[in-house]
Amino acid sequence: TFKMTGMSLLQSDLEKTELTLNPPEGIVAGPIDEENFFEWEALIMGPEDTCFAGGVFPAILSFPLDYPLSPPKMRFTCEMFHPNIYPDGRVCISILHAPGDDPMGYESSAERWSPVQSVEKILLSVVSMLAEPNDESGANVDASKMWREDREQFKNKAEQLVRKSLGF
Amino acid sequence: FDPVENVKELFPCFCFSGVNCLAYDEAIMAQQDRIQQEIATMNPLVSARLELSVLYKEYAQDDHVYQQKIKDLHKKYAYIRKTRPDGNCFYRAFGFSHLEALLEDSKELQKYKTEAMNKIAERADQNKKKCPLPFHGKFMDLIELVEKQASVTDLLNAFNEQSISDYLVVYLRLLTSGYLQRESHFFEHFIEGGRTVKEFCQQEVEPMSKESDHIHIIALAQALNVSILVEYMDRGEGGSTNHHIFPEGSDPKVYLLYRPGHYDILYK
Numbered sequence: 001t002f003k004m005t006g007m008s009l010l011q012s013d014l015e016k017t018e019l020t021l022n023p024p025e026g027i028v029a030g031p032i033d034e035e036n037f038f039e040w041e042a043l044i045m046g047p048e049d050t051c052f053a054g055g056v057f058p059a060i061l062s063f064p065l066d067y068p069l070s071p072p073k074m075r076f077t078c079e080m081f082h083p084n085i086y087p088d089g090r091v092c093i094s095i096l097h098a099p100g101d102d103p104m105g106y107e108s109s110a111e112r113w114s115p116v117q118s119v120e121k122i123l124l125s126v127v128s129m130l131a132e133p134n135d136e137s138g139a140n141v142d143a144s145k146m147w148r149e150d151r152e153q154f155k156n157k158a159e160q161l162v163r164k165s166l167g168f
Numbered sequence: 169f170d171p172v173e174n175v176k177e178l179f180p181c182f183c184f185s186g187v188n189c190l191a192y193d194e195a196i197m198a199q200q201d202r203i204q205q206e207i208a209t210m211n212p213l214v215s216a217r218l219e220l221s222v223l224y225k226e227y228a229q230d231d232h233v234y235q236q237k238i239k240d241l242h243k244k245y246a247y248i249r250k251t252r253p254d255g256n257c258f259y260r261a262f263g264f265s266h267l268e269a270l271l272e273d274s275k276e277l278q279k280y281k282t283e284a285m286n287k288i289a290e291r292a293d294q295n296k297k298k299c300p301l302p303f304h305g306k307f308m309d310l311i312e313l314v315e316k317q318a319s320v321t322d323l324l325n326a327f328n329e330q331s332i333s334d335y336l337v338v339y340l341r342l343l344t345s346g347y348l349q350r351e352s353h354f355f356e357h358f359i360e361g362g363r364t365v366k367e368f369c370q371q372e373v374e375p376m377s378k379e380s381d382h383i384h385i386i387a388l389a390q391a392l393n394v395s396i397l398v399e400y401m402d403r404g405e406g407g408s409t410n411h412h413i414f415p416e417g418s419d420p421k422v423y424l425l426y427r428p429g430h431y432d433i434l435y436k
Contacts, residue, residue, distance in 0.1 A: 005306070005331070005335065066330075066331070066334070069334055069335075069338065069376055070376075098375050098376065098377065111370065112370070112371060112375055113375060114370065114374035114375035114376070115338045115341075115342075115374065115375075115376065116342065116374055
């Protein structure tokens, strides 16, 4: 019955995501295969006026069978360079972790996973993560360091990734 | 002795390589998972009803404080039902004990069912986005089980089915959160750390495995209008356990034993 509840919630998540995110926020997300609601693909546009603007970044969301008791995992499938994205593409932000489940030492006020969160909330958090990296909890220490100490070089690197994401 | 090497060894996460950092985080998470797994295999979500005297064996014989307090507790209660120490124990203990009491009281059950329905309708109106309907459905399944005059064994089996049991926990967490937020003018005075009631709920109530304190108990007891008595047993002086009834002065339906960090169910 875990799976059935997870399914029905993911279906309503999908409706909500399509309704609110597609046009204004520049996010497209949905199951890769209609037969399997527990694996989604998302395309995320780099937010305007940031160094990732103009890019289109693909990612995979993997939901556990007990979703929404446990959070999904999210991984960019394109090359990324960002303080809160591990070198293998995995996204590391507080909303994808339950409180206490805390390797990165997030601030206690940061928004955490709970069963009332949704895919929509995660995707919006990822967009704001792209716009404003959190260099306190570095999943990619090199990126954190560059973001802090050499913003120009970071911007160049991000622009390369934007071009790559568009296939140039 | 190279202090830099030493730091690298002790704290690989600070060692300037994303790859190391990942390995380190994963090791911590895997460790936490293992601990949780161990707790799970050793403790059912809700245990059979046991003689209260099992508690004596949990403490050393020369642990006079606890041995004395258990003796005192034994004068008031005959049995205990243990719950898994997974951070959800208050909700699970409350949920089981409450439904078990309703098994024997069909009038109270009908009243309760209607109230629960009304509450959910109210909640759904208030905040469409956070409507806990799927969790409510699981809860109503359990109520129906009770209605059919199921045996305590059936109820116990249902509570040991992880999905049923966990969704009930979510449902009770959301009720608690909803009540705290609705009565935020009252509760805001009791929240530490300069947080709003809403922030408190998002951090301490809604997520699974977050432990419960007085404020959660007060809110849930009032939200469901069910009186809860908690016996507190800790290392404090005095030789007897102290109890507290939520809300004060009411006639308790659910009896819980609190030991630091954990709740179990008590029976007279």
